[in-house]
Amino acid sequence: MDEVCPVTVPSIEQEAARDLVRSREDCRGDLMRAWHRLSKLLLRHRIVYYGGNAWTGVHDGWLCRQRLESPAAQLALESDYETVQAVTLRRHRLDVAIAELAADSRYTPIVRRLGCLRGISTLTAFGLAVEIGDWTRFTGASIGPFVGLVPSENSSGQSRHQGPITKTGNSHARRLLVEAAWHHQRPYRIGKTMLDRWQLASPIAQARGDAGNRRLHRQWMKFIARKKRHPVANVAIARELAGWCWSLATLDDVGDLGDRPMTG
Structure with missing residues (x-):
């Protein structure tokens, strides 16, 4: 089963x-x-x-x-x-x-929606689109494990120990997400580049991308306040970014703006 x-x-x-x-x-x-x-x-x-x-x-x-x-x-x-x-x-x-x-391909709608997130250029969005393929196979919680961005675990009885990320799954998609996550450390400002990308996407995708950008920057600030090591913090941001990418890739442009779970 x-x-x-x-x-x-x-x-x-x-x-x-x-x-x-x-x-x-x-x-x-x-x-x-x-x-x-x-x-x-x-x-x-x-x-x-x-x-x-x-x-x-x-x-x-x-x-x-x-x-x-x-x-x-x-x-x-x-x-x-x-x-x-x-x-x-x-x-x-x-x-x-x-x-x-x-x-101009079957990936164009997904590329344009993913481009609503900071750090996701056309090159990165297209790379994620072709590497992931069918995004509907996943949920906001399962996309992270697929690209190996979840901690490994070695537990026995009442003892639970989490180690480095598993690095299983698609290494190409993982690298793209990790590199994109660094962009969310800087203060979030909607500049010309972002506005140009938003013009290619639907208003619903724009709103979800804006929400994701704000959320990911807030998470970065929390990690910095807790004095989390930046490489460790960035992997956590990349894991959540994967969830936001899934949310946009599977977004119904004619649907509502109801909240979706990003990650587990």
Whole structure:
């Protein structure tokens, strides 16, 4: 009894979209490694950038002006720089392809509703949509365990001990939620980016997204007041964020605004 759980067999279209999202994630990792190699090469030659944020247009101009005394070292520098440029262009092509699919595909309604939450860009929303697939399989309480954001437990008799999160389930969706959760630490202000996303969603989705944004920021403030370690607090926020994402993904745009349970 209750030991067999229903699953959804992904369609060819969903598998293709998932491959695209994961290819972009692999590209992200490749770019970070390329950045690391280039910056550490310069650091070994005692060349440090002090002009502000790295990997911007200004930083790129600074990189182009660097010259090393050894011809071999200069060749290595140029090779690492070309790798950064090539991977950056590859990432851009993938971003464009994902944006086109997110704007005109079966995932478009979910992407637009998820975009009502802070930290959920088009890329993140599309990634969650294709990784989760059929959101109706879950509830606000079961979506967290599916992505491995619940504490592990080792209990015996009257003793109950909770450990780190399980990290079971879909690791790609978990990473997206954890990264998005950090955005809710900052004070909540409705800026132009959020307003532009809201314009693409229904008023009901906008209201639910606004409620979620306010709730998640309040939860962050409570954790900070309790001096909770930020990584631990952020995982808890990500777990609740998963519930809000489920709420929006399964939202009936013509329904009412009655409260739904977010997480267990």
